[in-house]
Amino acid sequence: MAKIGLYLCECGPNIADAIDLDRVAAEIEKDGKVAGIERHKLFCSADGKKFLAESIKKNGFERFVIAACSPKQHEGTFAEVASDVGLNPQMFQLVNIREQCAWTVPDKEQATGKALRFIRAAVTRVQYHQALEQKEIDCNPDVFVIGGGIAGIEVALRTAHKGRKVFLAEKGELGGMLKERGLLFPAMEPAGDFLGPRIDALRNNPQIELFENCKVKEVLGFFGSFVALLETQEGKEIELKAGSVVLATGAQAFNPKELAEYGYGKLDGVYTADEIEKRGVGKLLTESAKPVKSVAVIHCVGRDKLGYCSKMCCVNSMKIARQIREQSAETEVVELYRDLCLPGKGYDRFYKETEAKGVKFARFESVEVTGGDSGLTVKYKQPGGTGAELAVDMVVLSTGLAANPSNPELADMLSISVDESGFFVEEHAVLNPVSTMTEGVFIAGCARGPGDTRDTIVQASATAGKVLSSLVPGKRLQLETRTSEVSEKLCVGCGTCVTVCAYGATTLDESRHIAVVNEVLCRGCGNCASACPSGAAKHRHFTTRQLNQEVTEILK
Amino acid sequence: MADKFEPNIVGFLCNWCSYAAADLAGSNKLEVPATLTTIRVMCSSRVDPVMLLSAYLRGADGVLVAGCHPGDCHYQTGNYLARRRFALMHKILETFGLDSNRFRLSWISASEGKRFSEVTNEFAEHITKLGPNPLRKMPFIE
Numbered sequence: 243m244a245k246i247g248l249y250l251c252e253c254g255p256n257i258a259d260a261i262d263l264d265r266v267a268a269e270i271e272k273d274g275k276v277a278g279i280e281r282h283k284l285f286c287s288a289d290g291k292k293f294l295a296e297s298i299k300k301n302g303f304e305r306f307v308i309a310a311c312s313p314k315q316h317e318g319t320f321a322e323v324a325s326d327v328g329l330n331p332q333m334f335q336l337v338n339i340r341e342q343c344a345w346t347v348p349d350k351e352q353a354t355g356k357a358l359r360f361i362r363a364a365v366t367r368v369q370y371h372q373a374l375e376q377k378e379i380d381c382n383p384d385v386f387v388i389g390g391g392i393a394g395i396e397v398a399l400r401t402a403h404k405g406r407k408v409f410l411a412e413k414g415e416l417g418g419m420l421k422e423r424g425l426l427f428p429a430m431e432p433a434g435d436f437l438g439p440r441i442d443a444l445r446n447n448p449q450i451e452l453f454e455n456c457k458v459k460e461v462l463g464f465f466g467s468f469v470a471l472l473e474t475q476e477g478k479e480i481e482l483k484a485g486s487v488v489l490a491t492g493a494q495a496f497n498p499k500e501l502a503e504y505g506y507g508k509l510d511g512v513y514t515a516d517e518i519e520k521r522g523v524g525k526l527l528t529e530s531a532k533p534v535k536s537v538a539v540i541h542c543v544g545r546d547k548l549g550y551c552s553k554m555c556c557v558n559s560m561k562i563a564r565q566i567r568e569q570s571a572e573t574e575v576v577e578l579y580r581d582l583c584l585p586g587k588g589y590d591r592f593y594k595e596t597e598a599k600g601v602k603f604a605r606f607e608s609v610e611v612t613g614g615d616s617g618l619t620v621k622y623k624q625p626g627g628t629g630a631e632l633a634v635d636m637v638v639l640s641t642g643l644a645a646n647p648s649n650p651e652l653a654d655m656l657s658i659s660v661d662e663s664g665f666f667v668e669e670h671a672v673l674n675p676v677s678t679m680t681e682g683v684f685i686a687g688c689a690r691g692p693g694d695t696r697d698t699i700v701q702a703s704a705t706a707g708k709v710l711s712s713l714v715p716g717k718r719l720q721l722e723t724r725t726s727e728v729s730e731k732l733c734v735g736c737g738t739c740v741t742v743c744a745y746g747a748t749t750l751d752e753s754r755h756i757a758v759v760n761e762v763l764c765r766g767c768g769n770c771a772s773a774c775p776s777g778a779a780k781h782r783h784f785t786t787r788q789l790n791q792e793v794t795e796i797l798k
Numbered sequence: 799m800a801d802k803f804e805p806n807i808v809g810f811l812c813n814w815c816s817y818a819a820a821d822l823a824g825s826n827k828l829e830v831p832a833t834l835t836t837i838r839v840m841c842s843s844r845v846d847p848v849m850l851l852s853a854y855l856r857g858a859d860g861v862l863v864a865g866c867h868p869g870d871c872h873y874q875t876g877n878y879l880a881r882r883r884f885a886l887m888h889k890i891l892e893t894f895g896l897d898s899n900r901f902r903l904s905w906i907s908a909s910e911g912k913r914f915s916e917v918t919n920e921f922a923e924h925i926t927k928l929g930p931n932p933l934r935k936m937p938f939i940e
């Protein structure tokens with residue numbers, strides 16, 4: 243039997259006054275299971291640790307039990323002492339006779355009895371402790387970006403520029419909402435001129451690996467060691483590993499179909515701003531191919547339904563309105579707005595320029611679009627209650643941005659949340675706006691909430707900075723040592739452990755018909771060990787045997 | 799009162815919530831029964847019904863399993879699984895001729911030191927009233 247030493251900590255008066263340590267020592271000695279018992283006033287002090295280390299060495303103890311405070315307080319301290327004297331850090335048991343005995347049982351005799359039960363359980367348990375290896379892995383500095391809109395592209399380019407390997411998964415084609423834009427406010431430069439060179443840079447960067455038309459099926463792991471599973475359109479699965487994950491899944495133009503008052507989808511000549519841009523804001527023609535003579539652009543479509551102002555749609559409406567005026571000076575354009583939201587630098591000037599191009603502005607409280615033989619009628623109520631009516635050939639609905647519908651699924655995978663509108667929730671809305679509650683998972687662009695291209699790029703730069711500063715190459719990660727393992731002999735391949743593991747750490751090896759544990763992913767909860775019907779899954783340091791030994795000793 | 803019945807109660811506490819609550823009860827000098835001896839597990843899901851049965855067969859007068867509140871498990875869903883695993887525990891105890899109240903499953907968070915003290919005292923009182931585990935006297939076959 244291994245040589246076990248028992249150490250009793252007085253913790254100043256904390257333990258010594260509440261528990262009769264002399265009696266404890268005498269009784270444990272009588273049990274004959276320990277090779278030596280020593281006491282100290284303060285084991286966690288520098289002097290106490292030195293005393294402990296020297297005593298273990300001098301006596302040649304192979305394992306030890308220390309009756310002191312909570313393992314939550316000093317398990318690490320004594321594990322270090324164990325390592326220092328050349329013992330495996332699992333080769334001791336810290337017994338909590340302070341918080342869970344001395345301080346909770348006022349009667350000294352009863353407290354002493356309880357301490358004895360605790361210590362006997364530990365003396366028995368420690369004989370069954372097994373050495374465990376502290377594994378370390380290199381922190382993976384690679385970056386996994388989800389979403390190939392401008393936010394994802396910028397994060398990829400910026401982190402790749404600093405030497406990081408980047409994987410970018412896009413469910414469709416690159417470019418996001420910008421790929422179908424004509425001109426971009428406020429500079430009125432062609433979106434293609436802006437996006438094209440960036441996509442080329444992305445494609446030509448050897449540090450960046452692109453996965454277009456790919457679905458993210460699963461992301462497992464944690465900061466410094468994520469494992470993602472992608473699926474291509476053809477159903478092929480691709481596994482990749484990265485140290486951080488960036489969510490750049492963007493947003494999408496709100497679809498006003500469900501709002502009956504606009505007649506969208508029912509009336510000819512009613513379009514969304516998004517559609518008009520996709521068609522091209524050139525010479526506009528009616529359905530019967532006649533030139534459009536009058537247009538009403540309605541703002542804030544979906545704002546109440548979405549529950550927020552999307553910040554970019556007022557300026558976007560003006561971008562469309564002024565282009566129509568530039569194409570044909572005879573076309574009347576009226577913008578019906580509720581509030582003008584012009585938050586960006588230079589946006590007020592943009593509004594004045596738009597007005598100077600002959601675009602009319604009128605304020606409304608409520609609006610309704612109806613259709614007749616001669617065209618469309620826009621009835622609206624002005625502030626103050628007076629009604630007004632416009633007869634137009636075309637209506638453009640300026641809609642806001644709705645959250646990407648795949649956000650909740652991704653949030654689930656990464657243990658973060660989405661808000662009531664479906665956007666990812668930041669770690670802190672003001673102080674940590676691009677990181678999330680899960681370390682190593684970041685957000686960029688409209689995935690966080692609506693914004694224009696400039697907002698998106700500002701955020702993407704911030705995100706790239708965060709990724710670069712938190713994931714420094716060469717950093718080492720210590721893995722959990724008290725993980726689970728599966729006995730090949732006992733496992734029947736039933737897969738129960740695979741179902742209960744919240745971290746996807748257990749998988750079935752189809753060829754051998756047994757379960758295998760991925761030690762990098764396992765967090766050591768022990769759930770699989772309880773679930774396993776054959777006793778094959780074992781939770782290290784909390785094995786059924788070790789726990790049963792404790793129980794048996796307590797009940798003796 | 800020399801022969802007053804002193805129960806022997808085993809408590810399995812999850813490291814992240816209930817074990818921390820037990821420590822907090824101590825820091826706040828709140829009383830916890832001397833008759834309760836605790837065992838630390840990382841999650842309530844580490845405890846399984848067979849482990850508990852063997853505790854009763856070895857004479858435990860009561861067994862407490864305590865973990866994080868539903869939704870708060872450090873390992874996401876461990877306590878939900880624990881709850882499901884123990885759903886039949888009361889019935890099983892009855893088939894062994896044991897009062898089903900000898901088993902208790904409680905959710906006690908890391909900040910609920912007071913609750914830990916209350917739950918354990920109340921449980922110990924109850925077990926004292928129930929008297930010794932009738933299986934105590936039976937020989938246990940390993």
Ligand SMILES: Cc1cc2nc3c(=O)[nH]c(=O)nc-3n(C[C@H](O)[C@H](O)[C@H](O)COP(=O)(O)OP(=O)(O)OC[C@H]3O[C@@H](n4cnc5c(N)ncnc54)[C@H](O)[C@@H]3O)c2cc1C
Nearest residue numbers: 389391392393413418419426427491492493687688694695
């Ligand atoms: C009609 C309209 C006009 C606009 N006009 C202008 C303008 O003139 N000027 C301006 O500054 N801004 C304009 N904007 C805003 C601009 O488009 C956005 O600010 C910008 O596109 C946001 O970029 P993003 O990368 O955050 O999101 P997105 O562009 O939405 O890109 C997100 C990408 O992620 C992909 N993705 C989503 N989910 C997944 C998933 N689960 N897995 C993999 N990939 C996924 C999407 O397919 C998409 O490619 C306009 C927006 C709209 C709707």
Ligand code: SF4
Nearest residue numbers: 251253284286310311
């Ligand atoms: S090791 Fe714990 S019990 Fe001992 S002196 Fe330090 S704090 Fe007190």
Ligand code: SF4
Nearest residue numbers: 743764765767768770
């Ligand atoms: S102990 Fe088991 S259930 Fe828990 S994380 Fe590890 S493999 Fe998964």
Ligand code: SF4
Nearest residue numbers: 733734736737739774
């Ligand atoms: S639950 Fe046990 S027997 Fe079933 S696959 Fe997992 S390790 Fe094997």
Ligand code: FES
Nearest residue numbers: 812841865866871
């Ligand atoms: S960690 Fe407390 S119940 Fe799972």
